[in-house]
Amino acid sequence: MTIFLLILHGLLAVALLGAITHQAIAAWVPAAQPADSFATRARRVSAPAYSGAIVVLYILTMTLGAVLYAEYRINIRIVLEQLEARAVNGSFELKEHFAAIGLGMLPAYWFYWRRPLNPGHARIRAALTLVLAFIVWWAFLVGHVVNNIRGFEA
Amino acid sequence: MAEPSRYSAFPAAFTIAFAIAYAIAVDRNLALFTYHPALGEWGLGVQAPVDGPAMYWYGWLATAGLTAVVTGLAACLVPHRAPRFLNHWVWVVPVGALLFFAWLLRGFFFR
Numbered sequence: 001m002t003i004f005l006l007i008l009h010g011l012l013a014v015a016l017l018g019a020i021t022h023q024a025i026a027a028w029v030p031a032a033q034p035a036d037s038f039a040t041r042a043r044r045v046s047a048p049a050y051s052g053a054i055v056v057l058y059i060l061t062m063t064l065g066a067v068l069y070a071e072y073r074i075n076i077r078i079v080l081e082q083l084e085a086r087a088v089n090g091s092f093e094l095k096e097h098f099a100a101i102g103l104g105m106l107p108a109y110w111f112y113w114r115r116p117l118n119p120g121h122a123r124i125r126a127a128l129t130l131v132l133a134f135i136v137w138w139a140f141l142v143g144h145v146v147n148n149i150r151g152f153e154a
Numbered sequence: 155m156a157e158p159s160r161y162s163a164f165p166a167a168f169t170i171a172f173a174i175a176y177a178i179a180v181d182r183n184l185a186l187f188t189y190h191p192a193l194g195e196w197g198l199g200v201q202a203p204v205d206g207p208a209m210y211w212y213g214w215l216a217t218a219g220l221t222a223v224v225t226g227l228a229a230c231l232v233p234h235r236a237p238r239f240l241n242h243w244v245w246v247v248p249v250g251a252l253l254f255f256a257w258l259l260r261g262f263f264f265r
Contacts, residue, residue, distance in 0.1 A: 074191050
């Protein structure tokens with residue numbers, strides 16, 4: 001059951017990572033002209049269309065993470081401490097706190113991305129999205145490394 | 155464009171209050187409840203570890219969430235100037251909280 005939840009947690013995180021990255025790119029470097037290149041297409045996505053999905057994906061991913069966290073605390077963190085993997089352990093501690101701050105940002109994030117968009121809030125939207133993207137990327141990369149840590153040791 | 159409602163202050167106030175309250179809750183260990191994962195038991199407030207580690211993270215989230223809801227509702231009672239003031243801090247305070255945790259946990263990375 002834990003492995004199933006972990007895989008589901010990872011899949012939701014991948015979807016969240018893709019959505020928030022697309023939105024952050026579109027919010028910070030929007031493309032004015034239509035173009036055929038991959039990079040320009042990524043910049044031309046409709047950023048507001050992602051916000052609802054991002055809120056739902058964030059809550060689902062974090063809920064699953066919270067369910068799995070107890071298992072991590074009992075079985076994984078102790079191994080990390082025995083391995084003296086202090087940086088990995090600290091990175092995961094940061095992940096839990098960063099994810100919590102991101103959870104608290106969701107109401108404001110949702111509010112500023114509400115349609116019709118307020119042009120005066122463009123910078124706030126871009127900043128909130130960038131901070132949330134940083135949190136999601138951090139959580140994803142650290143989770144991935146911790147998930148593989150025994151593989152590194154084998 | 156829609157007129158701002160009296161509740162438009164809530165989201166930004168919630169986000170700012172949550173970041174501050176969560177940082178304080180972690181720093182001072184003000185958890186509303188404790189989870190004992192080895193036993194699968196919950197307890198009110200901050201409890202010492204029993205038969206394994208004690209988890210306070212869920213309790214810190216609850217402390218911050220409750221504080222943020224109350225603060226958000228209070229912000230809705232302040233007319234006019236509150237939302238504009240909150241706009242300036244709504245992303246700065248969470249960034250400050252991230253930096254605070256990086257500083258708080260620096261011992262994991264620097265001996």
